[in-house]
Amino acid sequence: MAQITTHHVTDWNNYHFNGPYPTKCLFDIDTNRTIVSLIDRYTDSASSIQGLISDSLANNERFRAYGSAWSLSNVAHQRDRMLFNANLNIRLEIKDSQLHPSTTYQSENLFLFQCGNTIKEISEFLQKKGKSLKTCGASNGQTIAGAISTGVHGSSIDVGSVQDCVVGLQLIIGPNANDRVYIERESRPALSDEFARRIQSRVIRSDDLFNAALVSLGAFGVIHGVVLEAEDLYLLKRYVKKISKADALQIAATMDFANARFKLPDEVLPDGTVNRPFHYKLYINPYNASEDFVTEIIYKKPYRTGYPNPVPFVQNAIFKDIPTWVSAFAAKHKRIIPRILDALKSEAFPKVDDTIEGTLGEIFWDTSQSSAAFGCGFGIDIADSPKALDLFIDLMNDKGPIPGILSMRFVKASEATLGFTRFPTTCILEVDGVPWKGNQNMISLDDFLTDVIKTFKDSGIAFTLHWGKNAPWSFPNLIDLMYGNADDKWKDMRSILLSKEIAHLFSNDFLSTVNLADYRVNIAPDFVALRDAVAASVV
Amino acid sequence: MGYATVKNSLCVLGLLALLQACSYSVIVSNKNGVAQPDPFRQELGFYNLKKVQDVKFINRLSLLQNSVMVIDSTCTEGFHSIEYKITFGDMLRNTITFGKRKAVRVRIVCIKPSNQ
Numbered sequence: 001m002a003q004i005t006t007h008h009v010t011d012w013n014n015y016h017f018n019g020p021y022p023t024k025c026l027f028d029i030d031t032n033r034t035i036v037s038l039i040d041r042y043t044d045s046a047s048s049i050q051g052l053i054s055d056s057l058a059n060n061e062r063f064r065a066y067g068s069a070w071s072l073s074n075v076a077h078q079r080d081r082m083l084f085n086a087n088l089n090i091r092l093e094i095k096d097s098q099l100h101p102s103t104t105y106q107s108e109n110l111f112l113f114q115c116g117n118t119i120k121e122i123s124e125f126l127q128k129k130g131k132s133l134k135t136c137g138a139s140n141g142q143t144i145a146g147a148i149s150t151g152v153h154g155s156s157i158d159v160g161s162v163q164d165c166v167v168g169l170q171l172i173i174g175p176n177a178n179d180r181v182y183i184e185r186e187s188r189p190a191l192s193d194e195f196a197r198r199i200q201s202r203v204i205r206s207d208d209l210f211n212a213a214l215v216s217l218g219a220f221g222v223i224h225g226v227v228l229e230a231e232d233l234y235l236l237k238r239y240v241k242k243i244s245k246a247d248a249l250q251i252a253a254t255m256d257f258a259n260a261r262f263k264l265p266d267e268v269l270p271d272g273t274v275n276r277p278f279h280y281k282l283y284i285n286p287y288n289a290s291e292d293f294v295t296e297i298i299y300k301k302p303y304r305t306g307y308p309n310p311v312p313f314v315q316n317a318i319f320k321d322i323p324t325w326v327s328a329f330a331a332k333h334k335r336i337i338p339r340i341l342d343a344l345k346s347e348a349f350p351k352v353d354d355t356i357e358g359t360l361g362e363i364f365w366d367t368s369q370s371s372a373a374f375g376c377g378f379g380i381d382i383a384d385s386p387k388a389l390d391l392f393i394d395l396m397n398d399k400g401p402i403p404g405i406l407s408m409r410f411v412k413a414s415e416a417t418l419g420f421t422r423f424p425t426t427c428i429l430e431v432d433g434v435p436w437k438g439n440q441n442m443i444s445l446d447d448f449l450t451d452v453i454k455t456f457k458d459s460g461i462a463f464t465l466h467w468g469k470n471a472p473w474s475f476p477n478l479i480d481l482m483y484g485n486a487d488d489k490w491k492d493m494r495s496i497l498l499s500k501e502i503a504h505l506f507s508n509d510f511l512s513t514v515n516l517a518d519y520r521v522n523i524a525p526d527f528v529a530l531r532d533a534v535a536a537s538v539v
Numbered sequence: 540m541g542y543a544t545v546k547n548s549l550c551v552l553g554l555l556a557l558l559q560a561c562s563y564s565v566i567v568s569n570k571n572g573v574a575q576p577d578p579f580r581q582e583l584g585f586y587n588l589k590k591v592q593d594v595k596f597i598n599r600l601s602l603l604q605n606s607v608m609v610i611d612s613t614c615t616e617g618f619h620s621i622e623y624k625i626t627f628g629d630m631l632r633n634t635i636t637f638g639k640r641k642a643v644r645v646r647i648v649c650i651k652p653s654n655q
Contacts (some may be wrong), residue, residue, distance in 0.1 A: 013581055015588060028578060031654050041654065069578075069588065086576040090654040114654070120573050121651070311570055365570075368585045 067143025123361030287338030404433025
């Protein structure tokens with residue numbers, strides 16, 4: 001069996017120090033490395049997790065797995081029992097013989113990653129095979145299970161978020177032999193039934209269930225394995241330029257680089273057409289919005305060896321290295337915040353006119369931080385992005401100032417039912433900074449973000465919120481406001497897959513706060529056949 | 540508080556600041572590999588949630604020896620990072636013993652073992 005160490009604790013905190021939160025017990029699990037066969041070692045881990053689930057059920061305790069603890073919201077937290085799974089990092093290549101007969105995927109591009117693999121581990125593993133992830137969260141510390149279940153995104157304008165590269169999921173949904181499921185889309189099957197049997201899972205092929213389980217918020221059971229589609233290794237060429245606000249927002253509102261006023265001479269072809277970037281990101285100082293925007297534009301290039309090491313230069317682009325005392329000082333003397341941010345611009349923004357090249361894993365290399373951090377990401381349709389930015393900047397100046405800077409990233413829509421990148425192209429309007437305590441002199445972060453939501457709502461701007469970031473999650477009817485009826489479908493799918501008892505086991509405070517924890521005995525008539533099929537499936 | 544007391548306190552503080560400035564450390568980090576995680580190590584900065592091993596000792600060198608070697612057997616897949624620290628006292632000890640007493644203060648983070 002896998003090695004499990006039990007720690008009785010009183011609290012738990014996330015990587016960015018947004019807690020602490022009360023917790024009773026933390027299990028630290030590692031694979032049994034004496035088992036030679038990786039697939040047997042993988043199934044052994046699943047059995048051990050099921051043992052913990054069984055014990056939690058017997059003791060009427062709830063249960064939640066987590067990896068890198070990177071979410072700034074409390075989505076990863078569980079009051080009762082938590083499973084630290086970062087050491088579960090088995091990787092398996094998929095062979096031709098393991099493909100579904102009618103798949104369109106190529107075996108050389110498919111890999112099964114156990115839940116605790118981080119984005120960096122995956123990138124390094126894939127690079128050795130001449131492959132790369134299609135995108136990442138513009139950072140590399142999240143585990144794959146955490147990244148997909150909260151909708152982590154980069155700024156890959158034509159690719160999507162991390163979960164959009166997933167073609168199959170293995171979930172552990174209970175303590176019994178039949179409680180390991182392998183889910184993939186019916187419309188795009190990837191792996192054979194035989195492979196699912198090899199990992200001791202019953203197969204469920206359903207687009208609705210798969211799309212709901214993609215961004216699961218940890219509520220669909222323990223994500224034990226993720227089948228990812230990779231692509232051939234490529235290089236990214238990163239330019240950092242200053243662009244006028246008008247030109248930058250012209251692109252932001254349309255993603256039409258072909259007809260944009262701004263053009264990078266190096267990316268204009270001899271016939272006058274322009275290359276389409278892979279990634280586009282704007283950095284904005286909200287307290288001097290008239291200045292040109294620092295803009296990061298990244299193009300995809302064929303892989304070659306012999307390019308200069310980009311890592312020493314990418315380290316400059318980390319805002320989170322601003323020490324905590326800055327926010328404490330700023331909370332007492334808020335009028336100086338714009339001056340502080342202006343002075344720290346060189347730390348907060350990448351260096352203008354730097355051009356570097358590297359793989360995805362190199363361009364988005366390690367980050368570390370010397371302070372606690374807050375971050376909030378609003379998803380908005382790109383057409384609304386200039387208006388939303390103006391409203392946000394006005395609020396930061398009227399209600400603040402607050403110690404944070406703004407950025408805008410752009411991501412193709414996700415198929416995930418509760419993917420927050422749900423607009424055809426979603427602009428993620430983000431504010432990142434160092435947290436502070438609200439006082440008589442200064443608005444709190446929660447109150448400020450509540451004002452942003454009210455303003456967007458009153459202005460008719462449809463929005464979503466990044467699940468893994470800070471937000472006033474108890475805002476009334478927030479999920480309906482953001483997702484319409486999509487949350488009903490998500491709840492139906494969860495209730496089809498899990499029993500009521502198990503749904504409770506995998507619920508937590510976050511789900512209760514956003515009204516996603518409730519179980520549906522009566523699901524929509526359209527899904528009754530799916531429920532019956534799922535109930536009838538066996539390993 | 541008298542003028543002399545304040546003056547003395549400032550002198551002591553100044554001296555402490557000077558000594559502190561004489562200590563420094565350097566982190567050598569591997570571009571590749573992921574740090575071995577430790578869910579209980581929560582501290583701001585580089586070592587947050589990383590499993591750390593501190594190696595601290597004072598090595599006495601024989602007349603013919605002129606260097607210290609630390610052999611680590613815990614990192615099965617290599618080093619993620621090594622921090623070497625030297626303090627004012629360490630430098631002083633090295634100087635007055637003509638290099639025959641060397642303090643070693645090393646902080647090691649291993650690469651997270653892969654499952655291969």
